[in-house]
Amino acid sequence: MCLAIPARVIALEPDDMAVVAFEGVRKRISVTLLDEVAEGDYVLVHVGYALRRLSEDEAARTLALMNEAGILGDELAEMTGGAA
Numbered sequence: 497m498c499l500a501i502p503a504r505v506i507a508l509e510p511d512d513m514a515v516v517a518f519e520g521v522r523k524r525i526s527v528t529l530l531d532e533v534a535e536g537d538y539v540l541v542h543v544g545y546a547l548r549r550l551s552e553d554e555a556a557r558t559l560a561l562m563n564e565a566g567i568l569g570d571e572l573a574e575m576t577g578g579a580a
Contacts, residue, residue, distance in 0.1 A: 499567065500542035502555035505535050516541060518559075 503516035503523070512528035516539065527533045527546045538555040539546035550558070562568040 499562070500540045500547055501562070501568075502538050502550055502558050503541050504555075505533055505537045505539060505546075508533070508535060514539075514546065516546070 501518065503518040503525075505514050505527075506517045506522070507515040508527075509515065509524070512526055513524060514527045514533065515522055515524050517523075523541070523544075525539075525541055525544050525546055527539070530539070530546055530549065533539065533546065533549060538550040538552055540548050540550055540558075559568065
C-alpha cells in the first residue's frame with residue numbers, strides 16, 4: 497500500500513527540495529508542486545513529493561487515524577525503503 501503521509505518540513509533546500517521528518521525518519525522530498533512552503537509547515541508526502549500543506553491539527557488527526565487503522569508502520573517502512 498502506498499498512501500500519503502503527513503510530515504513536518506525541517507529544512508528547505510535549493511531547487512524546490514526540502515527535508516521532512518516524522519517519527520525520527522527524515523526524507524528529502526520535492527516541494528515543487530506547492531506554491532509556498534516554510535520550515536515548520538506540515539505537508540502531505542506521497543512518493544517523494546509534497547502534495548499540499550496541512551495544519552498541525554489535520555496532520556495529527558490523519559496520523560492518529562493511520563495508526564488506528566494499523567497502516568502507519570507500513571507507510572514509514574515504504575518512506576525509508578525498508579520492509580514493514
